[in-house]
Amino acid sequence: MTDTAFPASLAFIGGGNMARSLIGGLLKNGMPGDRIHVADPNESTRAALATDFGVHTHATAADAALQAECWLLAVKPQVMDSVCDSLRDAVAQRQPLVISIAAGIPLQRLRQHLGEGAAIVRTMPNTPALIGLGATGMFAADDVSASQRAQAQAVMQSAGLVEWIADESLMDAVTAVSGSGPAYVFLLAEAMADAAQSLGLPRETAIALANQTLLGAAHLLSESTDADAATLRQRVTSPNGTTQAAIESFERDAFRDIVQRALTAARDRGIELAAG
Ligand SMILES: NC(=O)C1=CN([C@@H]2O[C@H](COP(=O)(O)OP(=O)(O)OC[C@H]3O[C@@H](n4cnc5c(N)ncnc54)[C@H](O)[C@@H]3O)[C@@H](O)[C@H]2O)C=CC1
Numbered sequence: 001m002t003d004t005a006f007p008a009s010l011a012f013i014g015g016g017n018m019a020r021s022l023i024g025g026l027l028k029n030g031m032p033g034d035r036i037h038v039a040d041p042n043e044s045t046r047a048a049l050a051t052d053f054g055v056h057t058h059a060t061a062a063d064a065a066l067q068a069e070c071w072l073l074a075v076k077p078q079v080m081d082s083v084c085d086s087l088r089d090a091v092a093q094r095q096p097l098v099i100s101i102a103a104g105i106p107l108q109r110l111r112q113h114l115g116e117g118a119a120i121v122r123t124m125p126n127t128p129a130l131i132g133l134g135a136t137g138m139f140a141a142d143d144v145s146a147s148q149r150a151q152a153q154a155v156m157q158s159a160g161l162v163e164w165i166a167d168e169s170l171m172d173a174v175t176a177v178s179g180s181g182p183a184y185v186f187l188l189a190e191a192m193a194d195a196a197q198s199l200g201l202p203r204e205t206a207i208a209l210a211n212q213t214l215l216g217a218a219h220l221l222s223e224s225t226d227a228d229a230a231t232l233r234q235r236v237t238s239p240n241g242t243t244q245a246a247i248e249s250f251e252r253d254a255f256r257d258i259v260q261r262a263l264t265a266a267r268d269r270g271i272e273l274a275a276g
């Protein structure tokens with residue numbers, strides 16, 4: 001990805017955790033801090049962002065937005081409607097590309113509050129974006145041009161992998177697999193460490209071995225171009241060995257059904273939240 005795909009100027013509306021991780025990624029990928037503006041009402045948040053990243057900061061959303069051709073909406077979903085309402089005049093003036101990372105807010109609702117004139121891309125990143133290993137699903141409205149799509153992709157790619165989806169309703173499935181997904185892995189880490197401790201290992205040892213196993217397995221999966229997850233699983237599983245005993249226990253307890261039900265619950269909750 002070359003620098004030319006980055007927007008000439010970018011305004012973050014909200015300077016919290018996700019904004020911070022995206023800004024860190026943009027700087028690492030060559031976007032200069034002085035092309036980035038951040039709005040946040042919290043004075044200490046603004047001061048920290050200016051010190052850490054050399055970005056321009058503003059107390060109100062409209063002040064930051066007026067400075068940029070591309071805006072990234074990074075406030076909590078609960079305040080998104082009122083923040084968008086406050087940006088209506090700036091939309092009319094700048095006709096911006098707007099990228100939303102808010103969970104569960106449909107594009108139509110963003111358009112309703114921003115008013116006409118914004119080209120909107122809805123995305124769903126996840127928290128590993130904090131270390132540049134995010135996975136982001138993206139959906140663009142019909143009126144988003146190819147160059148605006150490329151700009152939105154460049155911004156989100158600075159935090160990791162990007163996948164476009166063709167149908168906005170699938171954003172709830174994206175949320176179910178990758179948006180919420182890091183929490184499932186952390187739950188597995190907790191459960192493995194607890195189980196290892198109950199089998200007699202000291203707590204610290206159990207946690208260290210469980211966490212490093214997840215890290216190593218994830219790296220192996222990502223770096224194995226010749227083998228998918230099922231193949232890698234089979235390579236660990238000696239006939240009649242210990243892994244086979246564990247996998248059979250998982251299958252008896254309907255592990256895949258458990259995962260299917262969990263992702264379906266997340267997807268359904270996404271639909272409910274979007275309906276308000
Ligand atoms: N945490 C997660 O796993 C994921 C979060 N998201 C989305 O990212 C968005 C941001 O989440 P976080 O960074 O975790 O939240 P956060 O609470 O860390 O950051 C939000 C920031 O917005 C600021 N803010 C509040 N009102 C404002 C206003 N009127 N104008 C400008 N800034 C204002 C707050 O001071 C705060 O610094 C949310 O919409 C969330 O749905 C998306 C994917 C994953």
Ligand SMILES: O=C(O)[C@@H]1CCC=N1
Pocket residue numbers: 103175179180
């Ligand atoms: O739990 C949530 O609702 C948000 C969306 C994806 C991650 N956190």
